[in-house]
Amino acid sequence: MSLFDFADGREGYYGDYGGTFLPEILATTVEELRLCFRGCKEDPTFWAEFVELMRTYSGRPTPVSYLENLSNKLGGARIYVKREDLNHTGSHKINNVMGQGLICKRLGKKRVIAETGAGQHGFATATMAARFGFDCKIYMGAVDVARQRPNVFWMENLGAEVMAVQDGQRTLKDAINECLRDWVTNMADTHYVLGTACGPHPFPEMVSFFQAIIGKEARQQIIQEAGKLPDRVFACVGGGSNAIGIFQGFMDDNVELIGVEAGGHGPGSGLHAARLAYDDASVGVAQGFKTYFLQNNDGNMLETHSIAAGLDYIGINPILSDLWEKDRVRFEAATDEMVRDTLKLVMRTEGLIPALESTHAFALAVAEAPKMGKDEVILINQSGRGDKDIFTVADTIEDDHWKEFIKNKAVEYGA
Amino acid sequence: MVLEQYLRERLQQKDLLLMTHVVCGYPSFEDNWRELEIMAEFGVDMVELQFPFSEPSADGPLFVKANQEAVSSGVRPTDCFEFMRKVCDHFPFKVLMMGYYNTAFKMGHDSFIQQLSAAGGCGYILPDLPVEEAGELHQLSKTKELAPIVLMTPTNTDARLNVLGAAAEGFIYAVARKGVTGGQTEMGDDLKTFLGRCKQYTNLPVAVGFGVSQKADLDFLRGKADIAIIGTAALKAWKMGGEDSLRVFFSDLLS
Numbered sequence: 001m002s003l004f005d006f007a008d009g010r011e012g013y014y015g016d017y018g019g020t021f022l023p024e025i026l027a028t029t030v031e032e033l034r035l036c037f038r039g040c041k042e043d044p045t046f047w048a049e050f051v052e053l054m055r056t057y058s059g060r061p062t063p064v065s066y067l068e069n070l071s072n073k074l075g076g077a078r079i080y081v082k083r084e085d086l087n088h089t090g091s092h093k094i095n096n097v098m099g100q101g102l103i104c105k106r107l108g109k110k111r112v113i114a115e116t117g118a119g120q121h122g123f124a125t126a127t128m129a130a131r132f133g134f135d136c137k138i139y140m141g142a143v144d145v146a147r148q149r150p151n152v153f154w155m156e157n158l159g160a161e162v163m164a165v166q167d168g169q170r171t172l173k174d175a176i177n178e179c180l181r182d183w184v185t186n187m188a189d190t191h192y193v194l195g196t197a198c199g200p201h202p203f204p205e206m207v208s209f210f211q212a213i214i215g216k217e218a219r220q221q222i223i224q225e226a227g228k229l230p231d232r233v234f235a236c237v238g239g240g241s242n243a244i245g246i247f248q249g250f251m252d253d254n255v256e257l258i259g260v261e262a263g264g265h266g267p268g269s270g271l272h273a274a275r276l277a278y279d280d281a282s283v284g285v286a287q288g289f290k291t292y293f294l295q296n297n298d299g300n301m302l303e304t305h306s307i308a309a310g311l312d313y314i315g316i317n318p319i320l321s322d323l324w325e326k327d328r329v330r331f332e333a334a335t336d337e338m339v340r341d342t343l344k345l346v347m348r349t350e351g352l353i354p355a356l357e358s359t360h361a362f363a364l365a366v367a368e369a370p371k372m373g374k375d376e377v378i379l380i381n382q383s384g385r386g387d388k389d390i391f392t393v394a395d396t397i398e399d400d401h402w403k404e405f406i407k408n409k410a411v412e413y414g415a
Numbered sequence: 416m417v418l419e420q421y422l423r424e425r426l427q428q429k430d431l432l433l434m435t436h437v438v439c440g441y442p443s444f445e446d447n448w449r450e451l452e453i454m455a456e457f458g459v460d461m462v463e464l465q466f467p468f469s470e471p472s473a474d475g476p477l478f479v480k481a482n483q484e485a486v487s488s489g490v491r492p493t494d495c496f497e498f499m500r501k502v503c504d505h506f507p508f509k510v511l512m513m514g515y516y517n518t519a520f521k522m523g524h525d526s527f528i529q530q531l532s533a534a535g536g537c538g539y540i541l542p543d544l545p546v547e548e549a550g551e552l553h554q555l556s557k558t559k560e561l562a563p564i565v566l567m568t569p570t571n572t573d574a575r576l577n578v579l580g581a582a583a584e585g586f587i588y589a590v591a592r593k594g595v596t597g598g599q600t601e602m603g604d605d606l607k608t609f610l611g612r613c614k615q616y617t618n619l620p621v622a623v624g625f626g627v628s629q630k631a632d633l634d635f636l637r638g639k640a641d642i643a644i645i646g647t648a649a650l651k652a653w654k655m656g657g658e659d660s661l662r663v664f665f666s667d668l669l670s
Contacts, residue, residue: 021516021543021544023542024566025566025593028571028572176472187570298521299517299521
């Protein structure tokens with residue numbers, strides 16, 4: 001089954017979701033992007049160029065690791081992990097970004113802009129811009145700038161300008177609004193490198209196209225490593241790009257696909273970012289596309305929360321909304337507390353440090369594995385590495401040695 | 416069509432009409448009312464009432480702040496319709512709803528059209544709703560004689576302007592330049608050429624917005640367009656000194 005065989009007059013729609021809802025001033029730019037992407041998608045040398053770039057620059061293919069200790073400890077299914085954390089810049093974000101860099105080159109544009117929440121996408125975009133020689137401006141909510149300084153540090157040192165967005169909730173969605181404002185002004189020389197499979201068509205399709213590299217590799221690797229297809233595949237879902245990336249490898253197989261959202265403080269708390277797993281979201285149109293949004297009855301967006309900045313978003317990949325309604329993807333949520341416990345468990349038993357985002361996928365796998373048979377196989381997408389979260393993790397586990405280190409550093413800097 | 420007819424009648428008496436803008440509930444509905452009284456005093460022909468939205472991605476900094484403050488102070492679409500009803504009953508100018516599509520989508524197309532019509536509005540401007548997606552809403556609008564206002568922009572191809580012209584009712588909203596609301600616009604040859612292109616694809620009156628802020632701009636637009644749209648500049652004047660500075664602003668503008 002292809003997700004992208006659109007019916008006549010429904011290009012960019014996945015069931016009822018997706019579409020292009022943008023100011024008229026962008027119509028020509030988006031059409032130009034759509035045509036350029038179509039050309040690239042139909043050109044087999046383009047995909048080969050992309051794969052070669054990712055092999056030589058980002059260390060692809062990333063491996064699949066068997067977690068023997070964790071599997072034995074839980075006593076159920078055998079657990080395997082797709083290691084997107086081993087990419088250059090530490091997450092799957094680089095797949096999409098390098099792909100869009102190639103697109104930008106074909107468009108003949110010299111400047112890129114991007115939104116970022118946790119900073120991983122901004123970091124990846126700044127890296128790509130340095131490599132391709134593009135000017136680069138990253139929009140990041142002021143709240144996120146304050147809590148993700150290490151990524152801001154790298155972006156700036158890679159030559160990008162980082163703009164702290166002071167509007168709204170000053171997080172990811174506000175950074176997207178600011179990118180749209182930049183784009184309606186500078187579209188002649190600027191490509192907007194949207195970081196997830198959301199936003200107006202063709203972005204969900206284009207981001208999915210590049211992230212499909214995860215699923216293509218993973219399907220071959222898991223058959224080789226586990227001797228069979230997985231029974232369940234777990235991926236965390238913020239915007240939903242790593243999930244659609246790995247899921248595409250198993251669309252036609254009898255494999256259960258599970259998207260794990262940010263449960264934050266749990267259902268009914270008002271402090272989470274679970275659009276499909278909880279009942280709080282409804283269908284709306286914002287930031288260029290139609291999907292499930294966490295919004296009130298008037299259509300104004302709600303505050304969201306997650307321990308993982310990269311999952312803290314109001315909307316969700318329109319392809320996943322459709323696959324959820326068609327019962328092809330099951331949605332669950334992991335709370336902040338589950339994530340903290342799971343991270344400690346995975347670090348101690350396997351020596352892996354998944355990003356807080358990716359740890360959401362681990363949390364559900366850990367919960368379900370004991371109830372599965374020993375002949376069954378779980379595949380988790382470890383979308384990113386967690387050492388970037390050192391400040392957040394050290395805070396939540398209240399590590400005294402870390403606190404002491406920070407205090408000493410502050411004294412060194414004359415605080 | 417009610418709105419187009421009204422504009423044509425006004426254009427018999429004036430060579431350039433004026434449309435102004437207020438963000439509902441910002442700074443407050445009382446402030447809005449006093450702004451509107453001054454606008455009526457200066458013979459404004461049309462007013463767009465913006466329904467505040469949490470993600471105003473096509474607006475510049477001043478309107479972004481206005482939207483966000485109105486939303487967080489609890490201004491709801493029902494309040495805006497109620498206000499619109501009072502405005503339409505009291506003032507001579509025509510009133511349009513302006514906002515983002517999600518506001519209409521969330522209440523349902525039927526309900527949106529019913530409420531807008533009941534409140535006395537004569538059309539709506541939804542800048543993030545492209546004509547391809549607007550079919551059902553445009554159909555429903557016809558039953559209540561409401562005008563869906565279509566935007567034309569300088570980046571549109573001729574083929575696209577043709578599509579836009581065919582979908583339009585009431586008047587054309589010509590966006591004077593790239594960018595968001597509230598910035599500077601150079602009133603020069605590029606704009607003149609663009610307005611000429613608009614006129615090729617529509618017989619409706621053409622309104623020009625984005626960066627129209629002073630008398631010189633109106634002088635430039637006379638003979639090239641039918642309506643000037645004043646948005647950010649009036650709010651800026653109000654914020655600077657309330658009624659006095661808004662009066663000074665309009666008397667300078669129309670001197």
